Amino acid sequence: MAEPVFVGDVILTRKPHPCGGSQWAVIRTGADVKMRCLTCGRIVMLDLESFLRRRKAVLSHPEQQAAAADSGAGSV
């Protein structure tokens, strides 16, 4: 059920960050996953299990980023 994690993925968390954003970019994977809040820029590191528990959806994979950037205006 759980999808693998890739560097460059943009993911949605179940709970929003205190800054109000819930979209994150994965910047490192492995036993621990590092992700950056796309709203405030803060970087958080979670072990893989916690990461998978918090992840609600994958919004884009790295190969889709170029296309997503074109239509990226108007995100919350």
Ligand SMILES: [Zn+2]
């Ligand atoms: Zn944030």
